Amino acid sequence: MSGIKLYHFGVSGPSRGALLAARALGVPIEVEQVDLFKKEQLKGRISEINPQHCVPTLDDNGFVLWESRAIACYLADKYGKDDQLYPRDLQRRAFVNQRLYFDSSSLYVKIRAICFPILFLGVKEIVPSLKDDLNATLAFLEQFLTGSRWVAGDNYTIADTSIYASLSSILAVGWDISSFPNIQRWVKDCAVLPGFEENQEGAKLFGEAVKKNLK
Numbered sequence: 349m350s351g352i353k354l355y356h357f358g359v360s361g362p363s364r365g366a367l368l369a370a371r372a373l374g375v376p377i378e379v380e381q382v383d384l385f386k387k388e389q390l391k392g393r394i395s396e397i398n399p400q401h402c403v404p405t406l407d408d409n410g411f412v413l414w415e416s417r418a419i420a421c422y423l424a425d426k427y428g429k430d431d432q433l434y435p436r437d438l439q440r441r442a443f444v445n446q447r448l449y450f451d452s453s454s455l456y457v458k459i460r461a462i463c464f465p466i467l468f469l470g471v472k473e474i475v476p477s478l479k480d481d482l483n484a485t486l487a488f489l490e491q492f493l494t495g496s497r498w499v500a501g502d503n504y505t506i507a508d509t510s511i512y513a514s515l516s517s518i519l520a521v522g523w524d525i526s527s528f529p530n531i532q533r534w535v536k537d538c539a540v541l542p543g544f545e546e547n548q549e550g551a552k553l554f555g556e557a558v559k560k561n562l563k
């Protein structure tokens with residue numbers, strides 16, 4: 349099982365999502381740092397193997413894959429010791445997939461809409477309509493966590509690692525989740541995820557980068 353490499357940047361939520369899934373699965377992965385602030389994604393091997401030159405990018409002994417949630421699904425199917433993190437049962441898997449798509453098409457998108465312009469386009473404040481938009485999406489997450497310890501059932505799955513990687517970025521910016529008690533409880537529970545501290549370090553850097561650009 350040698351030669352599994354992840355091109356990674358800890359500041360990036362998607363990149364942390366793939367790594368958190370790998371850590372939860374116990375995949376022995378070699379992490380190569382790609383500093384996006386130094387445009388390292390446009391140089392070296394990642395630029396040769398991934399025409400989209402984005403992190404995370406996985407190279408599993410020559411099999412190259414990007415898109416964080418696709419990476420998490422692949423690693424779980426190939427290296428998962430059992431199907432706890434990505435169930436094989438069709439309906440349970442569909443449920444996990446639904447949460448993963450919720451993250452990729454809604455939660456992460458709303459967080460990016462707020463933070464990207466602050467990080468890279470000179471925007472100095474959180475646009476109120478975008479704030480409302482993210483809170484409306486968090487209200488759905490709050491609902492998912494009603495009567496369910498984890499986002500897709502009784503045990504944590506790659507839906508939790510993906511969603512936590514996204515959410516931890518905006519929490520590090522100082523987002524107020526006091527009106528979402530289920531999310532608050534789940535965030536505390538996520539401390540048991542293997543790789544949690546490593547994720548926190550990257551999220552902290554993300555939060556600092558955003559906050560230093562706010563007026």
Ligand SMILES: N[C@@H](CCC(=O)N[C@@H](CS)C(=O)NCC(=O)O)C(=O)O
Nearest residue numbers: 360362389401402403404415416417
């Ligand atoms: N949907 C993708 C998002 C990947 C993505 O946008 N990565 C950004 C960092 S958050 C990146 O590498 N940007 C550098 C570039 O595109 O050149 C995923 O989940 O992996």
